[in-house]
Amino acid sequence: MAGVVKAPGAFAITPHKVSVCILVNIYASPSQISVPFPFSSVSQHNRLGLYLLALTKSCDDILEPKLDQLINQLREIGGLLDHWLTDHVTSRLSSLSSPDDLFNFFNELRETLGGPDSGVMEDDQVILDPNSNLGMFLRRCILAFNLLTFEGICHLLTNIGIYCKEAISSCSSYELRRVDDSGNDFESLSEDENMDLNLVFKKINEEMEARKRATEQVSFHLHLPKELSTLVEDIEVSADPKSEHNDKGRESSSYASGELLRDVDPNGGVFLRTNWQIQGYLMEQADAIEKHGSSFTLNAFELTLRQLQKLAPELHRVHFLRYLNNLYHDDYFSALENLHRYFDYSAGTEGFDFVPPAGCNSFGRYEIALLCLGMMHFHFGHPKKALEVLTEAVRVSQQHSNDTCLAYTLAAMCNLLSEIGFSTTSGILGSPFSPMISVGTSLSVQQQLFVLLKGSLKRAESLKLKQLVAANHLAMAKFDLTHVQRPLLSFGPKTSMKLRTCPIIVCKELRSGYHLISEFCCEGSTMTADGAFSTAWLKNLQKPMGSLVLSQDNGSRNNYNPFLFFTQPSSIPGSVMQLVGSSYLHRATAWEIYGSAPLARANALVYATCFADASSSSDAALVHVKLIQHLAVFKGYKEAFAALKTAEEKFLCVSKSRILIMKLQLLHERALHRGHLKLAQQVCDELGVLASSVTAVDMELKTEASLRHARTLLAAKQFSQAAAVAHSLFCMCYKFNLQVESATVLLLLAEIHMKSGNAVVGLPYALASLSYCQTFNLDLLRASATLTLAELWLSLGSNHAKTALTLLHGAFPMILGHGGLELCARAYITEAKCYLSDPSFSVSKNPELVLDPLRQAADELQALEHHELMAEAFYLMAIVFDKLGQPEQREEAACSFKNHVMSLDHPHDVEDPIQSDTLLNA
Amino acid sequence: MSSKESCRIELRTAIRQLSDRCLYSASKWAAEQLVGIEQDPAKFTPSNTRFQRGSSSIRRRFRTNEITSTPPTGVAYVSTPVMEEDEAIHGDFYLLAKSYFDCREYRRAAHVLRDQTGKKSVFLRCYALYLAGEKRKEEEMIELEGPLGKSDAVNRELVSLERELATLCKNNTIDPFGLYLYGLVLKEKGNENLARKVLVESVNSYPWNWSAWSELQSLCTTVDILNGLNLSNHWMKEFFLASIYQELRMHNESLSKYENLQGMFTFSNYIQAQIAKARYSLREFEQVEVIFEDLLRNDPYRVEDMDTYSNVLYTKECFSALSYLAHRVIMTDKYRPESCCIIGNYYSLKGQHEKSVVYFRRALKLNKNYLSAWTLMGHEYVEMKNTPAAVDAYRRAVDINPRDYRAWYGLGQAYEMMGMPHYALHYFRKSVFFQPIDSRLWIAMAQCYESEQLHMLEEAIKCYKRAANCNDTEAIALHRLAMLHRELDQPEEAAFYYKKDLERMEAEEREGPNLVEALMFLATHCKTQKKFEEAEVYCTRLLDYTGPERETAKSLLRGMRIAQSGFPSMDVEHFHP
Numbered sequence A: 001m002a003g004v005v006k007a008p009g010a011f012a013i014t015p016h017k018v019s020v021c022i023l024v025n026i027y028a029s030p031s032q033i034s035v036p037f038p039f040s041s042v043s044q045h046n047r048l049g050l051y052l053l054a055l056t057k058s059c060d061d062i063l064e065p066k067l068d069q070l071i072n073q074l075r076e077i078g079g080l081l082d083h084w085l086t087d088h089v090t091s092r093l094s095s096l097s098s099p100d101d102l103f104n105f106f107n108e109l110r111e112t113l114g115g116p117d118s119g120v121m122e123d124d125q126v127i128l129d130p131n132s133n134l135g136m137f138l139r140r141c142i143l144a145f146n147l148l149t150f151e152g153i154c155h156l157l158t159n160i161g162i163y164c165k166e167a168i169s170s171c172s173s174y175e176l177r178r179v180d181d182s183g184n185d186f187e188s189l190s191e192d193e194n195m196d197l198n199l200v201f202k203k204i205n206e207e208m209e210a211r212k213r214a215t216e217q218v219s220f221h222l223h224l225p226k227e228l229s230t231l232v233e234d235i236e237v238s239a240d241p242k243s244e245h246n247d248k249g250r251e252s253s254s255y256a257s258g259e260l261l262r263d264v265d266p267n268g269g270v271f272l273r274t275n276w277q278i279q280g281y282l283m284e285q286a287d288a289i290e291k292h293g294s295s296f297t298l299n300a301f302e303l304t305l306r307q308l309q310k311l312a313p314e315l316h317r318v319h320f321l322r323y324l325n326n327l328y329h330d331d332y333f334s335a336l337e338n339l340h341r342y343f344d345y346s347a348g349t350e351g352f353d354f355v356p357p358a359g360c361n362s363f364g365r366y367e368i369a370l371l372c373l374g375m376m377h378f379h380f381g382h383p384k385k386a387l388e389v390l391t392e393a394v395r396v397s398q399q400h401s402n403d404t405c406l407a408y409t410l411a412a413m414c415n416l417l418s419e420i421g422f423s424t425t426s427g428i429l430g431s432p433f434s435p436m437i438s439v440g441t442s443l444s445v446q447q448q449l450f451v452l453l454k455g456s457l458k459r460a461e462s463l464k465l466k467q468l469v470a471a472n473h474l475a476m477a478k479f480d481l482t483h484v485q486r487p488l489l490s491f492g493p494k495t496s497m498k499l500r501t502c503p504i505i506v507c508k509e510l511r512s513g514y515h516l517i518s519e520f521c522c523e524g525s526t527m528t529a530d531g532a533f534s535t536a537w538l539k540n541l542q543k544p545m546g547s548l549v550l551s552q553d554n555g556s557r558n559n560y561n562p563f564l565f566f567t568q569p570s571s572i573p574g575s576v577m578q579l580v581g582s583s584y585l586h587r588a589t590a591w592e593i594y595g596s597a598p599l600a601r602a603n604a605l606v607y608a609t610c611f612a613d614a615s616s617s618s619d620a621a622l623v624h625v626k627l628i629q630h631l632a633v634f635k636g637y638k639e640a641f642a643a644l645k646t647a648e649e650k651f652l653c654v655s656k657s658r659i660l661i662m663k664l665q666l667l668h669e670r671a672l673h674r675g676h677l678k679l680a681q682q683v684c685d686e687l688g689v690l691a692s693s694v695t696a697v698d699m700e701l702k703t704e705a706s707l708r709h710a711r712t713l714l715a716a717k718q719f720s721q722a723a724a725v726a727h728s729l730f731c732m733c734y735k736f737n738l739q740v741e742s743a744t745v746l747l748l749l750a751e752i753h754m755k756s757g758n759a760v761v762g763l764p765y766a767l768a769s770l771s772y773c774q775t776f777n778l779d780l781l782r783a784s785a786t787l788t789l790a791e792l793w794l795s796l797g798s799n800h801a802k803t804a805l806t807l808l809h810g811a812f813p814m815i816l817g818h819g820g821l822e823l824c825a826r827a828y829i830t831e832a833k834c835y836l837s838d839p840s841f842s843v844s845k846n847p848e849l850v851l852d853p854l855r856q857a858a859d860e861l862q863a864l865e866h867h868e869l870m871a872e873a874f875y876l877m878a879i880v881f882d883k884l885g886q887p888e889q890r891e892e893a894a895c896s897f898k899n900h901v902m903s904l905d906h907p908h909d910v911e912d913p914i915q916s917d918t919l920l921n922a
Numbered sequence B: 001m002s003s004k005e006s007c008r009i010e011l012r013t014a015i016r017q018l019s020d021r022c023l024y025s026a027s028k029w030a031a032e033q034l035v036g037i038e039q040d041p042a043k044f045t046p047s048n049t050r051f052q053r054g055s056s057s058i059r060r061r062f063r064t065n066e067i068t069s070t071p072p073t074g075v076a077y078v079s080t081p082v083m084e085e086d087e088a089i090h091g092d093f094y095l096l097a098k099s100y101f102d103c104r105e106y107r108r109a110a111h112v113l114r115d116q117t118g119k120k121s122v123f124l125r126c127y128a129l130y131l132a133g134e135k136r137k138e139e140e141m142i143e144l145e146g147p148l149g150k151s152d153a154v155n156r157e158l159v160s161l162e163r164e165l166a167t168l169c170k171n172n173t174i175d176p177f178g179l180y181l182y183g184l185v186l187k188e189k190g191n192e193n194l195a196r197k198v199l200v201e202s203v204n205s206y207p208w209n210w211s212a213w214s215e216l217q218s219l220c221t222t223v224d225i226l227n228g229l230n231l232s233n234h235w236m237k238e239f240f241l242a243s244i245y246q247e248l249r250m251h252n253e254s255l256s257k258y259e260n261l262q263g264m265f266t267f268s269n270y271i272q273a274q275i276a277k278a279r280y281s282l283r284e285f286e287q288v289e290v291i292f293e294d295l296l297r298n299d300p301y302r303v304e305d306m307d308t309y310s311n312v313l314y315t316k317e318c319f320s321a322l323s324y325l326a327h328r329v330i331m332t333d334k335y336r337p338e339s340c341c342i343i344g345n346y347y348s349l350k351g352q353h354e355k356s357v358v359y360f361r362r363a364l365k366l367n368k369n370y371l372s373a374w375t376l377m378g379h380e381y382v383e384m385k386n387t388p389a390a391v392d393a394y395r396r397a398v399d400i401n402p403r404d405y406r407a408w409y410g411l412g413q414a415y416e417m418m419g420m421p422h423y424a425l426h427y428f429r430k431s432v433f434f435q436p437i438d439s440r441l442w443i444a445m446a447q448c449y450e451s452e453q454l455h456m457l458e459e460a461i462k463c464y465k466r467a468a469n470c471n472d473t474e475a476i477a478l479h480r481l482a483m484l485h486r487e488l489d490q491p492e493e494a495a496f497y498y499k500k501d502l503e504r505m506e507a508e509e510r511e512g513p514n515l516v517e518a519l520m521f522l523a524t525h526c527k528t529q530k531k532f533e534e535a536e537v538y539c540t541r542l543l544d545y546t547g548p549e550r551e552t553a554k555s556l557l558r559g560m561r562i563a564q565s566g567f568p569s570m571d572v573e574h575f576h577p
Helices: A013-026 A040-058 A067-094 A099-112 A133-147 A152-169 A174-188 A192-212 A226-231 A248-262 A275-295 A299-312 A317-328 A332-344 A366-379 A385-401 A403-419 A445-463 A468-484 A502-529 A529-547 A548-557 A572-594 A597-610 A617-633 A637-650 A658-674 A679-690 A699-715 A719-737 A740-756 A759-776 A778-794 A798-819 A821-837 A847-865 A869-886 A889-907 A911-922 B004-020 B025-034 B046-052 B059-060 B091-102 B105-113 B119-143 B158-171 B176-189 B190-204 B210-219 B225-226 B235-246 B251-264 B269-281 B285-298 B304-316 B319-332 B335-348 B355-366 B369-381 B386-399 B406-418 B420-433 B439-450 B457-469 B477-488 B491-508 B513-530 B530-542 B550-576
Strands: A061-063
Touching: A013 A040, A013 A067, A013 A099, A013 A133, A013 A152, A040 A067, A040 A133, A067 A152, A099 A133, A099 A152, A099 B059, A152 B119, A248 A445, A275 A317, A275 A658, A299 A317, A299 A911, A317 A332, A317 A366, A332 A366, A332 B420, A366 A385, A366 A403, A366 B269, A366 B420, A385 A403, A385 A911, A385 B420, A403 A445, A403 A468, A445 A468, A468 A502, A468 A572, A502 A572, A572 A597, A572 A617, A597 A617, A597 B491, A617 A637, A617 A658, A617 A821, A637 A658, A658 A679, A658 A699, A658 A869, A679 A699, A699 A719, A699 A740, A740 A759, A740 A778, A740 A847, A759 A778, A778 A821, A821 A847, A821 A869, A847 A869, A869 A889, B004 B025, B025 B210, B025 B269, B059 B235, B091 B105, B091 B119, B105 B119, B119 B158, B119 B176, B158 B176, B176 B190, B176 B210, B190 B210, B210 B235, B235 B251, B235 B269, B251 B269, B269 B285, B285 B304, B304 B319, B304 B335, B319 B335, B335 B355, B335 B369, B369 B386, B369 B406, B406 B420, B406 B439, B420 B439, B439 B457, B439 B477, B457 B477, B477 B491, B477 B513, B491 B513, B513 B530, B513 B550
Parallel strands: none
Antiparallel strands: none
């Protein structure tokens, strides 16, 4: 109830605890021999002791194991004694038939405990030290029993009855009971109701299957504030079978409870769940949702949550999980509703592990609600709304001087600004930023972003939020990669400005991200709350015995990576892994832009192998995309499409994914090369549709789509249209400050003009592109711009062949070292052309100088199926052979030339499963 | 509608049948309606008139139109009930069971009837079991309550009851009362569709069981569900419709239904109270107060619905009347949620918010789903500046009934207080969605937009417009609209709204700074528009007020006179240099 904090519930006595007490009693029966009666060896005795220790350590359960589960565990622990133990426990339990029996039972227990002065060990006698773990447990149980009211004792008695009856009737199998129940249900319901339930049941089953596939194991990372855990103590769960089924869909509810049991511990072997564990479970699920995105099944988890909420109505975290679940399934309204509900109830003081619990004031932390709301709007593609909300979050956190939240909010804003193309923020980023952005009123978005980034970084550093610092460094690197830093204000006569980006800064930023992992390695242990240990206890206990854990998990464990094989739960948190991983991803991208293919590939590979498990599905998809693109450029389409197929299987459920986009890109390129212009245009249009979907416009994709559109037009020889498209694209890039893209567009413009025969017009574009490339250190693009420049010179006339050749030779190291197949081939052909058009060069003297590059080009183009360039190469070859007077080889080359020209003109001969596939899908 | 006499006969039979089956609240309801029917003047006896003293002038004062008791034509009604009574043989056991039941020894009652097969006995046995289970459930709920709220205490009889009643239902050996109980059990088990079906069947074959209607009402949460019900016509259906319309916030429809019913049940306290509640929702407080006063005169020990009365007294700030009411209900029954709520209201009015919270809390302890107590407690917390607690309380209200616009509004207010206007907007939006006719909500939302953090004046104007359209009693909207337009430099619109505001103030004979401001603006505006005559009117009106405006008006007048007289002379000068 509002405003009143109830005293955290005391240790409550439950049937399960009674059975543990019975076991303890067996373990430490007051007898004189060193190995008490039923045990045959000391090791057997000790094993039970260890097991009991583990059981007592996890006694703050939210859901306790049923008797049959306990019996199963005993079976594994007890070995030969199994029957005796279970019989004893069940008979002892069923002998408790009146309240008085309970009184007597607990009196007996008291005798097991030694007196306060039992420090003096009588030889060989087993006496439980009252201060030992087991002794404490017994004392707590006895105390709890003594505190019970008579009603409470009656409840305990009925619960014990149910607890026993269930174990006997259930035959230790959920399936059986479920079938039983549904049988009853169907009988009593009318026909149509029946159908519904069947449907529901089926659907859930399907989902369950899908889910099984989707869920992978995540290790426990518990670092939640203490006050949380005290909040959740003492949730009483009546083990009444009726109570489980009072839902409308009977199966579904009992299913859910089964599901919950299974969910909470996918290992199957461990049944105990402490309150901390439930919190941990929720956090784990939150991670999983974020990681798997929409492949995480909605309804099954929803059922679990509903069940959980029924058991613990004051555990508000459930609402947050529900919000996350809805968020990743794109259910805007429920997500919004649940977000608000969660923060209304919890006032933001529950569950955020990055806030130090001590400094919690009584006014709640609603600024966190704003932060979350902002991120939600961002996720759903309402950047403007998101920005408004985040602005309010900044103001409120400043007001409440919640610096942590402020830092995170600023980071979120940076993310928003850098991800989504705003042409202006005027009127959105208003007054609260005036202290920060007081320098000038007319700052561009990029400048504002830079200021924000700096501010956020500084704040995070001063607050020692390591993860945030790392994330900020990454963002900074990203910013440095694509933006020229200019002084915000330049005073006086033109100060000398170095208009270049600096790769060193980028590297430095990326590198500072790594420090995070080492820092977490040394202090990781302090981050873990004790709650996780109880699981570890039981896990460790069971592992050597070859129990269910391994046999059940064989399937899902295959793809485990070495990073997650920690025996202790105090590993590096998943979020840290994710951050470090994404720094690798950033590196790969940086190298891609700077033009070092091998380094880009190496980083992508590192990411794919080491961080795959910690990464979110979208990041994992991205890395696959990078690798496949690399394959396409360097190995040709065949291999790329083969790899794509496996990737598609892996990222099955994600609809509008990067994988799909990349598939379209590949298809487009191949269609262009093969000369399937119609198909190319179609694919291009699809890309355009993806770019401006319901959720906000993706600027990157939009530029890409129109770039490809221009390319297609160029291939169709519609030069003026292509030029128009490219021109408007350039204008857009300029407006939104997409400078890297501008370089590409300028190069394309140069190419268009070259192909249309206006080499003179093309030259300035090529030069402009070159200067852009220089500014941003885009080495590979620069090489290809140089190549285009050489081609332009060459097409100006044979007297410029020398100039062209020099330019080309200058760029050769870069092209051959890092360029893809197409670029190399183009360079070779251009080289040959240069030689051929040079009047001072004679073919007959030095035929290999020309033939060798041409052959190389033809070889490389084979993989790309680039008919146009191939035709050109063979044509040149034929001419050379003609001049050399080798008619046979000339005929051969001419024949190949003819083939390629023919297939360029009649592109529809080749059938391709993948392409027809896509079009159907689209 | 059938004649009064037949109605009376029906009700008399029904009361007997209902109380025979221990359906006490239904029989209470029926009895109330029975004496609510206007007596035949021929049979007038002094003892009868005692109940009907309310037929004074006050009662009829607010009757807008004389209602004739003729029913709409072409509607067929179910005839008088003929319920066969099947108990003859084992009547003695039944009598014993009923006495046990009356002493609230439910299990004993059920046990006595264990072998009886008559419909009546079966019903009573099942009903007794159900109540026994409910009682145990409530007890367990308290016994088992943990810090995270209730554990899932359930009525343990439900499963067996459902099985038995379903079999009876299948064999067609169930009477309407059994169906009612079956519906109740199904509802409890969450099978709402079937429950609705069963309850409809029950009320169709036996319409006089108001409890069945109430259960049915709680299952109809939208108009669509209501329209999907296949209900046969009976005058009881009118009661049901009136009640459900009120629940669905169709207050005017509800009111007209009740007024129609009042033609027949002229002296029904129930109807009177319901009318008061409907009028309360329509914010007609004066009338509500009169009705409740009258009601209390006739029925001084009534506690039901008195919380609404206390709300009215609260809004009207009648300290003594509220304290009198509180005293009265506490003498009648201290442990009724309504009583606690009334006391809470009283303390709130006195500004003793801590005490008030204590009483609301008690009300909630008595009934955890008592919606208005949650909301009112939220208000108290807001007063005490304990916003997180307020938010929590409001949120609970909203989760109990998502259409409770007051709680949504409260949530919005709380967040606005915390300086989160943008976040608050979400809640205001919800609140106006559920109650679009309340100008206060629109004004609150507009103020949120107007706040300096958001400063979204266009949106604020839209909200104020909505507020002005749904009779804004405090007349904030028009004034704010005018101000905003002036701020946005839209003098035409500003003048329009100032004029409207002025008209309104004149009509209500209100004076004050707003009036002066409006006059001032209009005077200058008209002057710049060269509408001198109009400007002069405003200026002369301004002269009636003291203060600097008067001087300004004087100078304005002077300026205008000069300008007017100056024009011709300038012309002359122009033409004759």
